[in-house]
Amino acid sequence: MTDQDQQVIKSIAIVTIAIALLGVIAFFIAQNVSETSSMKQQKSARAEKAMQERIEPVGKVSVGAAVDAGAPKAARSGQEVVAASCGGCHVAGVAGAPKIGSKGDWETRMEAGMDAMLAAVVNGKGIMPPRGGGDFSDEELSAAIEDMLANSGM
Numbered sequence: 001m002t003d004q005d006q007q008v009i010k011s012i013a014i015v016t017i018a019i020a021l022l023g024v025i026a027f028f029i030a031q032n033v034s035e036t037s038s039m040k041q042q043k044s045a046r047a048e049k050a051m052q053e054r055i056e057p058v059g060k061v062s063v064g065a066a067v068d069a070g071a072p073k074a075a076r077s078g079q080e081v082v083a084a085s086c087g088g089c090h091v092a093g094v095a096g097a098p099k100i101g102s103k104g105d106w107e108t109r110m111e112a113g114m115d116a117m118l119a120a121v122v123n124g125k126g127i128m129p130p131r132g133g134g135d136f137s138d139e140e141l142s143a144a145i146e147d148m149l150a151n152s153g154m
């Protein structure tokens, strides 16, 4: 092998190594670029999801609040209504109010029937103000009457 031959082989080796290195570099650059773009996609997907999550609860809450506002309040029990209002007169039998615990007082009222008693409370009777002086529903007033009857041995 001449010196020239060795020189040629050397050059070829250097060029080969250079090309190989370029290939490796190109490979890494390519991978890096594709990684970045896929990361970008993930990022935008995450951002969109986060935005939806921020929007969703607000929508849900406002819809829920609207439904809640329209929904009727939970009915108070007969016992609660009596304690809040009716008992003020019906415990002691104020001004001829049928007394809680006095079966005789209620028996005569019962003869007219439950509907008539409810109507008397809804419209007011004697010194009893309409609806017993509260914002009670018919349902709550009926429950209150039932409660007073039950506590009067009826």
Ligand code: HEC
Pocket: 081, 082, 085, 086, 087, 088, 089, 090, 094, 095, 096, 097, 098, 109, 112, 116, 117, 118, 120, 121, 125, 126, 127, 128, 129, 131, 132, 133, 134, 136, 141, 144, 145
């Ligand atoms: C301010 C006092 C007062 C309050 C408060 C009151 N009542 Fe009366 N209530 C009376 C009086 C007095 C009568 C008897 C009226 C009469 O016969 O002239 C009466 C009568 C009734 C009767 C018999 C009605 C009938 O058919 O003759 C019922 C039932 C009754 N009350 C239920 C209630 C209920 C239920 C409440 C509470 C939501 C209530 N009352 C609150 C004073 C009151």
